[in-house]
Amino acid sequence: MVHQTIKGHVLEVTVISTTTVAPALPVQEHHLALSNLDLLLPPMDVGVFFCYAGDGAGAALPATLKAALAKVLVAYYPLAGEVVANAAGEPELLCSGRGVDLAEASAGGAELRELRLGMVDESAEKLVPKKKAGVMCVQVTKFKCGGAVVGCTFDHRVCDAYSFNMFLVAWAAAARGCSPAPAPSFDRSFLAPSIPAPPSPDALADKLFVPVSCVLAPPAATEAASAAANRIFRVTAADVAALQASAGPGRTKLEAFTAHLWQLHARAAPPPRQRRSCCMGVVVDGRERLNQDGAMKDYFGNVLTIPYGAMSSGDLSGMALADVADDVHRWVMEAATGEHFRGLIDWVEALRPEPSVARAYLGGDDGAEAAACVVSSGMRMPVGEVDFGWGRPAFASYHFPWPGSAGYVMPMPSARGDGDWVVYVHAAPEVVKAMEEEPTVFKALESGYVFDRAL
Template sequence: MSTTTGSKMVRIQTSRLVKPLYDDDVDGGSIPPPTTDSIPLNIFDKVTYNTHMAVLYAYRPPTPSNATIELALRKVLATYRVMAGQLAENQKGNPVILLNDHGVKFVEAVVHDSFDKFLPLEMSPLLLDFHPELNHAEEITLVQLTRFGCGSLVLGYSSHHHVADAFSASNFLVAWGRAARGLELGSVPSMDRSIFWPRVPPEFGFDHIGVEYRKTKTLSGRIVDRDRFAGSDIVNHKVHFTLDFIAKLKARASAGRPNGVAAFSTFVSLVAHLWRAITKARGLSPIETTSVRISVNGRTRLSLDPPVPSDFYGNLVLWAFPTARAKELVSRPTGYAAKIIQDAIVRVDDAYFKSFIDFASQEAAEGEDGDLVPTADMGKAALWPDLEVDSWLRFPFYELDFGGGGPFIFMPSYYPTEGMMFLLPSFLGDGSVDAVVPLFRQNSAVFKQICYSLD
């Protein structure tokens, strides 16, 4: 991700590293924690995306001062030390998080115009101006506060995915807001990444090559027809699904379900609907197969003894891959796609997570020869004919309140990857949902025509 967009509207005022503020720094006395410790990445950290993930928040005035927000950040970093550390390798070449209190890159910027001049906030390269430069960033966490002439504030927040998944990142952000409001942070996060021990003997109940891992000699994903899409640009659509539309969609998707079987969820129904609409818009061949990569949170699925702490901080996600032929997907009702999605998600259960732990642990112990690499890859320009969906519907991102109220905009930053969708709750707070859908321009017109059709 780069902030080189040619825009002169966002002007950087200061840039510095913000370090944790320990109680000892205030009261004097005890020695702060050592800065020579490190935490090894766990198998879930290492199999996820090797990149920073960036989001944007927008606040209407009045908003707290930058100094208040910075002080709160320093306080919360004393509890979430990993966010102020750095990614590195230990002497054995294994990836670790250095607890060296390197600090968070903290940038202050201004825009003399009113924020309303930027609305509606489009998914465009302009969004990158609200973030520090992420290419070759040495920091795990990067923050930019951009003040507008009208008093509005945009927070650009980025953190490395190897350190925290969306569940953990949202908890860190909520704690940051609580610190700014003078409240207790809540439960202390568990940073113990050594809890995922393989079974003895290991049990490989599922195939993980071609799912979480691929061999380095194989292609990273399927080949996109480069001639067909040569010179194509990607259009990011933001689609708003009202509560009424969602209710009708869920009813249609769940029609014909056996008595006593629960209706499909909002998430499953929306993904089924979008999968069908995008397949139609892309004009896939009837015999083409298409799949959706869906994150599955292991915190409620993985049963360990002792159990995974409820406040575990790190990555604990695997993926479901519902797959169908384009012909069946577009010709059969929404409930067909919804059932494929639901069944795929259900299969990523306790047994699957444990099988992955056994497989990944053995690979780490015996096969660190570079033969296998994660399939999670942010380097792809297009996922066509497949999709990925990142759902933030259940995470408390909107609860980041520094003392002036919650944000009126929360959204992912600019990710120009065709087929990588985001689902997030609308700021209206009424149960409606916003979907960010990046497609090639030549497919976008059809998608816009059919995205609200229930057929």
């Protein structure tokens, strides 16, 4: 039983039962190697949750989810397996058909609209399950009003958000009885290293990643991570458009948002502000860069790199937003090439079996002395398609309170479908405070904004 306080009273979330859902067809046990780009990820779990208002699902909700999950795990069988170590000590997938743990929970007499979703530690933290075994787990929490929350957690080493979105859409389609989506591809040849590997390391890969053996973990990293604040904000479509306009012609919404966030970090930096470095990274998907013909559209796994920029807080604070956005655009585009991704694959191959880590999470070249944050776009989140047969979600968000000391910010489309964004934030308290106090862009996520249209 988990207790949380909401609006002056204690909400009791009680796990009633847990079932392990296996694929509907038997899986011949086998090992599936992780790709070189999978090996860039440390052991960490990512969560996502969907809020469904009303009583459309009723008592059949868990049964519907289980039956559909069993069907879709036939194609997405790695999610029903386990991550184990191979002879070299590297992680790999054991496709065993173990299944996915699915917990059924009750929120007692609580109403869904009582959740303060913006206060992540009061809401998502209790509704997204902690994975104990396997690659993925699910929790279905029912509320007195008839609403429900479906939360999922998956091992990031196995797949990225793009891949998990594919799974979510397929799972929802199976629950509605729709025709199955195209099967995912686990063809590792897309990400095979050069044979033989180039004699010299890739310069950009060497700039963006570093072997773990070369990292001196700062003593305060764990303390900083535990002190981080977790929030979900909303950003109106008008404010997104205004940011993009201020960033100048040719700049994307994400580049404009990242530039604004970078300057916000600089303003929030404690004194002596002028000397402190701010490092900002952006996660870049490489599917379309490696294969422009769309051959990797259905590839399941990680195809990511994380370019970054670093400047002093004083310099950032004194720049126009358009100039900061120009800098973001420069280093993002430098990494958004097939050449970089192929070089990164070879860089990992030359390093194996030693693991590595993205420098953006470590503060870039300035290391522990820098304030670090990474932006990962969740704009491809298919909110409207995650309909299990009782309507589209009233709200959805990723959940990633990761254990590192760097901040993590993920914008995604609002479930309202009106161009607004919701932004998941895991960052230092002074940064979150700056977000809460600024007069534009970041706005509090009120219950009425989420549920008034749905209930």
